[in-house]
Amino acid sequence: MMLNMVQALNQAMHGEMERDRSVVVLGEDVAVDGGVFRLTEGLLDKFGPERVIDTPLAESALVGASIGMAVAGLRPIAEIQFMGFIYPALNQIISHAARLRNRSRGRFTVPLVIRTPYGAGVRALEHHSESTEAVFCQIPGLKVVVPSTPYDAKGLLIASVRDDDPVIFLEPTKLYRAGRQELPDELYEVPLGQAKIVREGEGVTIVAWGAMIPLVQKAAELVEKDGLFPEIIDLRTLAPLDRKTVLESVQRTGRLMVVHEAPKTCGLGAEIAAYVAEKAIFQLEAPILRITGQDITVPLAKGEDYYYPSPERVAAGIKKIMES
């Protein structure tokens, strides 16, 4: 069936709830309303109010209660309405979800998925364009997942629900309805922790994720006429990071670019650049290049294009790195 990312994620939740009675969905407006982006549409009718739960408007208790549920044997999928509203729950995520396994030396685990739309490029109001994935990548015990296609979205969400550790599942808002893909009806997993080379190439490796993937692909098309064929890696899981795939590719191509929409300073690009520099600096033909959002608050609609990386900006970056 041809599905967009919203439908793919919805199908994954339907499938997992049907397969496993311990899977529950909770969040603000997820039941009767089916979620503000309709991700959870139809779940209430099919699985009832015991398993599809509209909660009071309280993100910390939403995540905190999900932790209690997970410890008591459920596998909750908690929806945070927008990434910009996840911050009240940071204490629960960082102090508890991420640490309970370690604190109890394995007696208690938190099989919890926290789903949230994230990222800019959709002309949204303030707090609806956040891309603070790096905050979560630095927390031991958390997994951070970002799909860029409907196929991966379904398979990664299924793998996340089945994972025994807490997963922050970031859904690029810009890609929710950006395109359709033929998807198998059955439940399948895209394994966590595995990056994917989405375009084989030479001369430069571009590492990106989420909404940057189609944008980087566009940039690659733009530089084809210049005889440039960059390799593109979609990380898919940001934590734990698939360093091997990145390093092997860079060792083959000799150059590294990282593209992300999050601010540059302490963005995940910094870690990837540092890692590659540590392991392979003498195999590099050119300085590492990062094309990212800026260290400023994401602008509102009228200023968004200045902030957001464009295919042209990435294409210029490719040319620049290939010249050195």
Next chain:
Amino acid sequence: MIEKFDPLKGERFQVLSEKGQANPEWEPKLSGPDKQKIYGLMATTRAADLKALKMQRQGRMGTFAPSLGHEACQVGSAFALQEKDWTFPYFRDLGTYVTLGLPLKYYFLYWIGNEEGMRIPADLNIFPISVPVGSQIPHAVGCAMAMKSRKETAAAVVYFGDGATSEGDFSEALNFAGVFQTPNVFICINNQYAISTPVRRQTAAKTLAQKALAFGFEGIQVDGNDALAMYAVTKEALEKARSGGGPTLIEAFTYRMGNHTTSDDASRYRTDAEVSEWAKRDPLERFKLYLKTKNLWDESFEERVQKEADALITKAIADAEATPPPRLEDLFIHTYKELPPDLAEQLSELRDSLEEERK
């Protein structure tokens, strides 16, 4: 009895007078041996707490939060729990652990500085302690939501202090509990101080118990130095929770006789006069007077209780101190179910550099 004590009117539930006389209207039905057992648990808690303090001063234990003065509210309430119930303790809950049967070794091991002390044995439904104030309250609510959805007849109890009632998690979690009518018992140990800050600087409300009313369920203030009152109220709240009657907030009105932690000096913020006033209401002494009225206490009983407690504590400390420190890999392998490759790489790099240092 919960509905009969209105926190808005300043009514406080008590069974034992300060002279140890039981009010026959509210005296719970407990066998003689059970009453003696409660006393034994309180005495063990006190002895273990005082021993821990000594060890901390000797440098054998890290910073910890003493439970002195909380024996009645912790032991009395926990004594009402059943095996299937869940407990979410806070960081000053020695009496709760002792009553629920967590081997004392775990307590000492944890505060010595070894995470193994929070590997709660699989047959005990006790959560590891939560240090960020009040952040464990939503966990108990989620646990209760899960129990309710499985139609289990069990409840989830969570302990926290008076300071926790100012935290957002307290309000968010109790609000969830009210909305979802969860089988929860919230036990607020109001010991009058959050480190140095007195209750009157935490809230303008007359009692903490009355906060439950805004969330749509019952709250009751209890004499927290009265083990029988704590037992009776917790038992009723648990039965209500298990039978679908929803949550209850219990405010145990008590006093922290010791410092906040071993790093604190309470004389900076409270007077000797105040402390000695509360010392007269000692929970153990009161229960001893009660046992005497029932002919359940004499010198030989006391001697036996102290001897058993000492033996238990001595063995627990010996076991805890004999436990080897964690291996290097123990610090890594509980981060995820499986060690991811990048973490495995860090572990191996750290091991190499440690070996290098030793050369």
